[in-house]
Amino acid sequence: MTSHTPADTFPRQYARTLRYTVGAPRSFSVASDGSRVVFLRSLPRTPAGEAPVGSDRANRLWTLDTATGEERIAADPVALLGGGEEDLSPAEKARRERSREGSAGIVGYALDSAGRLAAFALSGRLFTADLVAGTAVELPAEGPLLDPRPSPDGAYVAYANTAGELRLTRTDGSADWAFAEPDGPGVTWGQAEFIAQEEMSRDRGYWWSPESDRLLVERADDTPVRRWWIADPANPGSEPAEIAYPAAGTANAEVGLWVFGLDGTRTEVDWDREAFPYLARVHWSKGGVPLLLVQARDQRSQRILGLDVATGATEVLFEEHDDIWLEVFHGVPAWTPDGRLVRISDEGGVRALVIGDHAVTGADLHLRSVLAVTDDEVFFTASGGAAESDPEPGWVAVGRIGHDGKRLSWEAANDRPFTSVGTAVHAAGITVRATAEPDLPGTLVKVSRDLPEGVVVDDIATIESYAELPVITARPVFRFAGERRIPSAVFLPTGYDRERDGLLPVLMDPYGGPHGQRVVQAHNPHLNSQWFADQGFAVIVADGRGTPGRGPAWEKSIAFDFAGATLDDQVDALRALAEEFPLDLGRVAIRGWSYGGYLSALAVLRRPDVFHAAVAGAPVTDWELYDTHYTERYLGHPAERPEVYTANSLSGYAPGLERPLMIIHGLADDNVVAAHTLRLSSALLAAGRPHTVLPLSGVTHMTPQEEVAENLLLLQVDFVKRSLGI
16 A cells, blocks of 8 residues: 555545545456456556655556466556546446446456456447457447447457447457447447446346357337436536436336347347346356346346247246345356356345255355355355354455355455455456455455365465555444444544543444445444544444345345334444443434435434434435335335335424434435435425535535545534534
């Protein structure tokens, strides 16, 4: 890691480094023969005559030789663009917003099956890199393009573009042609629709066959989706941006799948799309029929389908039902080499790894993802679930287990429970894992080779991080709070002395909702909370019911009731921790962003006896304005459960506001649109309740602008201190 600029304050450094992710290695892949690891990383900024200071945001494509540990740059975007600035299309900007991507340069790539050829986009143009020769070239393409992917044999690159086409180009540069063209307005080929990108973590819309002779291609038609317009009030002369937004209870894009042959054949894939409209996962591995995971709209039923690529017919291989909802996981469904399904299931109240007909992990583990399926093992990530034996919350580790459920072991570097795996990949006997610890800034990325016993790993190399060292040190104290053992982290001011300083005003700092785990065994994710603590607060982060990592019952206990369980657990954690820590329960504020913003506003509206001030950033205030897949999973369909939407939205509680409330919202946000804040503000005004609204012109849900992000932290501290009389 590199040193920081001497004049840096934490808010400015935190914003400039994109939360200390700039310069950190990421996006790892392993060549099929295990000879190299491929990854992205930017370069240190090195002023003339000075030591390296931080990193720029432009990622380069790197390789690491697993025999020697040598790293080298395979593609440099600055050189490929001739030193010019990137020019991103609106579609690419939207794609990056969906994936919360704030960096620049090469932000994604795909490899052929040998791991020799990489394809990537820069400024909407197509480039490939030969990872053995170390050369990169631009190929002819009709851009601006999205998501280029080489065929497994390296002869072609497929890509989507903003015209809605899926195109192919030969890697020798001899030809480029349209493979699929839109057959109507609103139709795109080879692109994941909004809901897949935002809620299913599926960011691709086509898949090559292992033999390179066919592609599975998504056709999406968003003409049924309701149109919204995002205006820029600071620039009244500019046209509002039109977006297709599938709000709860309204129509989704129509999604289908086709088999396209390089010989010109086209076959539509047939499944019951009326009953199972969501295409959640596609898996096509060598030697196995393609697998599709399709879900019902209410997400209580799903099917794993096997596809006959010659006819387009599908066969139901497994059907699953849950009375509450079914989750979608990374890496499954998949095949073992001998033809057994690999999946993750919540059967029996345990989130387990299932191979064939048998669960091979038990109640002591909570499966998170599948990393790889080898000839005789499955590599996965897991946490401890609700295990009473865990001394501290928040660990995640890499595990491996035989197809027969035997030989369960853990990577030695993940000496649970005091580390957390942020990223891991496995292929060809090589594991790359990025681990973090609470006492060390950043992440440690190690490349290891499997040993026969599968218990000890042989470290080949450590991939250096160029991320800046933070100007402050996080000091989380982890606890399971209260009778429900709510995972929590407590932060006190640096240098705090209880005898000298007495009780501290409290700042609750939650996300507190689905898919948002904040209490983790790591350092950097807690820096923001530590900085708030250093302003004179005791800061509490509590992962209550609904947050991931504690078992299916924990996650699903919020069904139809956001406003109850998630808020109750913040209150319970606060009161339980006050028995041990110096908390002044007469001065309690709460802040959060997105779901955390919703929870913060809810707290002062419904529990003013506990919370005395709130800062709500980009809050969802009316759940009928949020998207279908997320909202209907938790609250049901608004036409069927209108009372649930009323009870969990905020405007109805507006007359009860009696505490200071600041609401912050980016006016360019196309995920949680600014209408949420405006509707709550209107309800508060109608009820005669004073409040503060801070609109952010040109800012999206991510607030990436350095000055905006820095000043937001400072303004929040000032507001909370004034509101609590500090």
